[in-house]
Structure formats: structure tokens, C-alpha cells
Amino acid sequence: MKEINIYGRGGQGAVTAAQILATAAFEEGYWPQTFPKFGGERRGAPVVAYVRVDDEPIVIRTKVYAPDVVVVMDFNLFKMLDPLGDIKPDGTAIINYPDHGEGLPSSILEKAGSLFTVDATKIAHQVYGKTTIPITNVIILGAYCAAIKDISIQSIYEALPDFFPVEKIELNWKAAQMGYKNLRGL
Numbered sequence: 001m002k003e004i005n006i007y008g009r010g011g012q013g014a015v016t017a018a019q020i021l022a023t024a025a026f027e028e029g030y031w032p033q034t035f036p037k038f039g040g041e042r043r044g045a046p047v048v049a050y051v052r053v054d055d056e057p058i059v060i061r062t063k064v065y066a067p068d069v070v071v072v073m074d075f076n077l078f079k080m081l082d083p084l085g086d087i088k089p090d091g092t093a094i095i096n097y098p099d100h101g102e103g104l105p106s107s108i109l110e111k112a113g114s115l116f117t118v119d120a121t122k123i124a125h126q127v128y129g130k131t132t133i134p135i136t137n138v139i140i141l142g143a144y145c146a147a148i149k150d151i152s153i154q155s156i157y158e159a160l161p162d163f164f165p166v167e168k169i170e171l172n173w174k175a176a177q178m179g180y181k182n183l184r185g186l
Contacts, residue, residue, distance in 0.1 A: 001052055001053070001054040001058065002052070002053045002054070002068050002069065002150065003050070003051070003052050003064040003066070003067045003068050003069075004018075004021070004050070004051040004052070004053070004064070004067055004068065004069040004070070004071065005048055005049075005050060005051075005064050005067040005069070005070045005071070005083070005086075006018050006021075006048065006049045006050075006051065006070075006071040006073065006140075007046070007047070007048050007070070007071065007072045007073060007074075007077050007081075007083040008046075008047050008048075008049075008072075008073035008074055008077075008136070008137070009043070009044050009045065009046060009047065009073070009074050009076075009077070009133055010038065010042055010043045010044055010045045010046075010047050010133075011043040011044065011133040011135070012047075012073050012074060012133055012134065012135055012136055012137060013073075013135050013136070013137030013138070014036070014047045014048070014049045014073055014137065015036040015038075015047060015049045016137050016163055017049065017071070017073070017137035017138070017140055017141055018034040018035075018036065018049035018050070018051045019034055019049075019163065020137070020138070020141060020156060020159045020160070020162075020163055021034070021051055021053075021141060021144065021151065021156075022034040022051055022053070023159040023162055023163075024141075024151050024152075024155035024156045024158070024159045025051075025053045025150075025151050025155075027155050027158055027159065028151060028152070028155050030053045030054065030055065030151075031053070031054050031055070031056060031057050031058055032051065032052065032053050032058075033050075033051070033052040033053075033058045034049060034050060034051045034052075035049070035050055036048070036049045036050070037049075037050070037063060043132075043133060044133060046077055046080055046081060048083075050063055050064045051064075052064065053150070053151075065086060066086055066087070066088050067086065067087055067088065067091060068088055068091050068092065069091060069092045069093075069094070069144070069148060070083055070084055070087050070091065070092075070093045070094070070112070071093075071094045071095075071140055071144060072084075072093065072094070072095045072096060073096050073120065073136045073137065073140055074096060074136070075095060075096055075097050078108065084108060084111040084112060085111075087111055087112055088113070089113060090113035090114075091112050091113055091114075092112060092113065092114040092115075092116070092147060092148065093108075093111070093112035093114070093115045093116070094116045094117075094118065094140065094143050094144055094147050094183075095108070095115070095116070095117050095118075096117075096118060096119070096120040096121060096136055096140065097117040097118075097119065098119045098121070098122065099119070100117060100119075100184040101115070101116075101117035101184055101186045104117070104186070109186065114147075114185070115185070115186045116143065116146075116147045116183050116184060116185050116186065117183075117184050117186065118139065118140070118143040118179055118182050118183045118184065119182065120134070120136035120139040120140055120143070120179060121134045121136060123136075123139045123175060123178045123179060123182060124136050124139060124175070126178075127139075127171060127174055127175045127178065128171070128175070138156075138160075138172045138175045138176045138179070139175045139176065139178060139179035140179060141156050141176055141179065142156065142175065142176035142177055142178065142179025142180035142181075142183075143179040143180065143182070143183040145176075145180055146179075146180045146181075146183040147183055147185075153176060153177070153180050156176050157173050157176065160172050160173065160176075
């Protein structure tokens with residue numbers, strides 16, 4: 001079983017990202033599970049969404065305590081909490097961070113077995129325009145597909161109509177492809 005934690009801020013689409021990922025996993029024949037955890041429902045507040053993917057039915061119904069993969073949609077979350085605090089030693093982290101990860105603190109670099117960055121904020125501004133809280137969810141999913149490879153980016157595309165109106169599908173597909181192409185390993 002693969003367990004994934006997606007950290008974001010309210011309004012960035014962390015919960016939607018988890019749902020899209022689970023839908024794409026289901027389309028590929030996996031058994032997925034997803035659910036969010038958040039406090040006061042307000043824009044900008046920290047949010048974590050849990051995803052599990054397995055080849056057989058998932059019976060566990062708790063939060064993810066030791067994720068295989070951690071996705072951080074907003075680097076500023078490290079100022080409030082430790083998204084990588086529970087990651088497995090050989091786990092993979094995908095972090096929204098500029099400059100190909102140059103300047104990441106060593107305390108972050110040391111926690112994951114594999115670490116990837118993508119400047120999802122920059123891509124979000126290019127694709128969707130400037131917003132106070134950039135919507136990075138589909139971009140991060142593209143990066144996830146490039147880093148992890150257990151779910152294809154094509155399956156993400158096929159899941160988009162379940163979450164976005166028809167007129168937004170191609171824009172979100174472009175965002176996912178840009179996340180896929182701009183992923184950088186450290």
C-alpha cells in the first residue's frame with residue numbers, strides 16, 4: 001500500500017488534488033482511499049489530505065501516520081508545521097519551491113529519501129494568472145506523476161472532467177503537463 005499526505009492551504013486545492021489522484025488511481029485499477037483533515041474552513045489555513053492506493057481493498061480507516069510520499073503545495077507551511085516530520089526514511093517528498101530547490105534548508109533535505117521540487121506557484125501564475133493564494137493542485141499532480149510514476153499523467157487528464165467544468169479541462173491539462181515537465185530532483 002502506498003500512503004500519501006498532501007499539504008496545502010485552504011483555497012489551493014489540496015483536497016481536490018487528493019480526490020483527482022484517487023480517481024486516477026481507480027481508473028488504473030487500484031483501490032484508492034482519500035479524506036481531508038482541516039480546522040476552520042477558511043482560505044489560507046493549513047490543510048492535509050490523505051490518500052492511500054493499493055492493489056486490494058483498503059480496510060484501514062485512520063489518518064496516514066508514516067507516509068511514503070509527502071506533497072507540500074506551499075513552502076510557507078514549514079513555518080507552521082513539519083510536513084516531513086513523519087515521512088518514511090526512504091519516502092519521497094515533492095515540494096513547491098522556486099529555483100530548482102537551491103537554498104532548501106538542510107533540515108528539509110535530510111528528511112526524505114528522495115526530494116523533488118517544482119515551482120508550482122510560478123506555473124500557476126503563468127497558467128491561471130496572479131492570485132493571492134495560487135491554485136497549485138493540478139500542477140503538483142503532474143509533478144507527482146513525473147516523480148512517482150505509479151499513476152500516469154494520462155489518468156490525471158481523464159479524471160479532470162469529474163472535477164472541473166468542460167471549459168477548464170484544457171487549461172488544467174496544460175498546468176499538469178507543466179508540472180510534469182518542470183519537476184527537479186535533488
